[in-house]
Amino acid sequence: MLGDSHNFGRAVRSENSLVLKSRTVFWEWLLLGGDSPLSLYFSSLNEDLHLPFTVFPRLSFELNEYPNESKCERLKVNEIAFDEYVFTDVQLGAFGSVLALCHFFGISDLHYENTVFGIDEKDGRLIFCPIDVEVVFENNILLSQALLLESDSLTNGKSGTQSLLAGLNNNQLTKVIVSYLEYSYLLGRYRKQIINYLQNELFIGKQRVRVLIRPTADYATDRDDRKFSRCENEQLDRGDIPYYFRFLESKTIYHYTSKEGIYKPCLISDRDLEPTLNHIMDYDSLEHKFDDSVFLVSALQMIKRVIDEAPFTFELVSIFRLDITKDKILMNYRGNKIGCYL
């Protein structure tokens, strides 16, 4: 077993060169599959949109309907020696584009064990990608909410970018951040087409998405039956970590009631579910979610969290200027001026 037990004792497990998952692997296939239709579609829209796929692996998948297990080729990477490896600007740009793509799709729970950075053992390519993509289309404002970046509530090297960003110098980090902004800007230009494609060609509304209604850690420590709902307690009683999901086209949250995959709406009160419902996007709001100010503020958080030099100035003519002094950060991205005090 590679993870927690859910839904009547099911868990992710490995078998030779495969990872077997008792849930949909649709989202992982969409990003990491060697035959990903999204990769092809992005290339057809704009060559630059393909950038994140240059550092994604090209894995084999077998997608099966729940409760049958889906299969995924295991990704194996070797560590990178930062003092020996010379990153190109395109590679640094690709790192930023991956962060932007994850933010765009609202992929969450991307802590250090759910991202991979290294050299692919299979083909020697540089890899930076999310590997456990089951919580998607969450309404994150900051990358730290997706656990991609550290914050006061997430420390000790547990963020999903820790192994990557800690090894880069400040100029390299700034290039990653500029690329994050540029790729977000590009996604914004094509968002209508992308969402239309996802809805009408890939039918993502019918796909299951995991919903986390509380941190898994809450279930693991000091169990207090009064704190949890009846259906959470039922799942805990049989040795499972409670598991909930929805179909992307609706906000109704379900749980499985049999090993064979029968499911029912969960009976947690609307009041208790309100924070969860506020944080997930409904099907119709996908197009309107991606507010440019979110990406600007998120980039500012990245600068504040990862660049540790003052004074520091970086300029990319007519697109980006960053000035860090001992007491403030000022960032000008395409005429959008935003800053913060230190």
Next chain:
Amino acid sequence: MLGSEILMTAIIATSSAQSTAPSEDNSNDGYIMVDVEKLEDSSYKAHDSSKPGFVAAELSRDAE
């Protein structure tokens, strides 16, 4: 929208703190100043671990 409300709160918080913030240069030349810490805190509290809905902040479990 929840995100916009939080963002606005962070901007307003910085505006009121600006007069007391130590700064060598108070002219920010049209920059919107954001209180990133307040935003992190507000975003965090909106999905606080004490309530349902917060995406795990404390990771004491094995990854799935």
